[in-house]
Amino acid sequence: MSQTLDSPVADFELDEATSPDTPWITIVWNDPVNLQTYVSWVFRSYFGFSREKADRLMLLVHNEGRATVASGGREEMERHVESMHDFGLWATLAKDDS
Amino acid sequence: MTPFRRSPEGVTTQLAAHESAILADLARQLIELLENRAAESPADLLYAQLGIGGPADPPLDPALARLLPDAYRGNQEAASEHRQLTELSLLERKVGNARAVIESLSDPGALTEGQLQSWLRTLTDLRLTLAARLQIETDDDEGIGDDAMLGVYDWLGYLQGSLIEVIE
Numbered sequence: 165m166s167q168t169l170d171s172p173v174a175d176f177e178l179d180e181a182t183s184p185d186t187p188w189i190t191i192v193w194n195d196p197v198n199l200q201t202y203v204s205w206v207f208r209s210y211f212g213f214s215r216e217k218a219d220r221l222m223l224l225v226h227n228e229g230r231a232t233v234a235s236g237g238r239e240e241m242e243r244h245v246e247s248m249h250d251f252g253l254w255a256t257l258a259k260d261d262s
Numbered sequence: 263m264t265p266f267r268r269s270p271e272g273v274t275t276q277l278a279a280h281e282s283a284i285l286a287d288l289a290r291q292l293i294e295l296l297e298n299r300a301a302e303s304p305a306d307l308l309y310a311q312l313g314i315g316g317p318a319d320p321p322l323d324p325a326l327a328r329l330l331p332d333a334y335r336g337n338q339e340a341a342s343e344h345r346q347l348t349e350l351s352l353l354e355r356k357v358g359n360a361r362a363v364i365e366s367l368s369d370p371g372a373l374t375e376g377q378l379q380s381w382l383r384t385l386t387d388l389r390l391t392l393a394a395r396l397q398i399e400t401d402d403d404e405g406i407g408d409d410a411m412l413g414v415y416d417w418l419g420y421l422q423g424s425l426i427e428v429i430e
Contacts, residue, residue: 195328196401197393198386199419201426205382245333246348250355252386254328256335 186259188241190234193254194225206251207233235260265421266428272372273428282367284414285421288388289360295391296360299326300353316349318342325394329356329387359384378429385422389415 192203200222207218211233224231233255234244241257248255265281267274277285303317319342321327330349332341362380366373373381392415396405405412 194401195390196398196403197389199423199426201430202382202386202422205426205430242333242344242348246352249329249331249333249352251383252329252390254331256331256333258335 187235188238189232189260190241190244194229195254265424274372286364289364293360296357316346325391328390389418
């Protein structure tokens with residue numbers, strides 16, 4: 165999937181980005197529509213997860229309502245979220261406060 | 263007959279003529295929905311060419327809101343900035359996927375890898391749209407609406423499940 169431009173959003177909010185040690189996370193939320201087999205396939209084909217890991221995360225989404233599927237820099241997480249929206253998965257990014 | 267088949271050439275669709283017609287019609291409606299949203303954006307040619315300059319607020323239509331969700335939860339400022347930079351591109355890709363599905367319906371050959379990706383995404387977008395219309399909001403909701411629409415929703419789920427099975 166081609167990316168038209170790198171999002172410069174991270175530059176706008178220096179107050180939130182002052183701690184480079186705080187990674188950002190991509191969260192996938194449960195929805196009543198997407199098939200479990202599809203979600204697992206998306207996790208494998210996009211993130212390159214093993215079937216075991218993809219199925220575990222998919223079940224976490226289904227049973228717990230959400231799962232963290234990636235962590236790292238803000239721009240990278242924004243790209244992941246956009247890709248998940250391409251697939252029709254409901255995803256958001258957030259600072260990792262855990 | 264199963265809706266998809268894997269052959270040495272790749273995945274081919276095996277839809278009946280009336281099924282193809284329904285799917286093409288749904289894909290056209292999806293394109294219209296997405297293009298109407300894109301048309302709401304203030305037109306700045308340069309921004310549009312870059313795929314930025316999208317709207318600051320999420321769509322009011324629940325189907326569009328689900329197709330184009332906020333990237334941030336509980337942070338409207340960040341969600342709004344992100345939406346302005348990305349929504350038009352996302353819309354454009356979704357429209358492109360739906361167009362690719364329509365085109366492939368009139369082509370008896372095997373789906374290309376790109377078409378296959380478009381099929382998976384468009385079937386998902388159609389199901390999300392119908393689910394919003396049927397007010398399916400939790401795992402326990404069975405949908406409120408006429409039987410025909412519920413039937414189409416289930417059928418699209420069957421198509422998607424079959425396609426995943428074939429590519430796995």
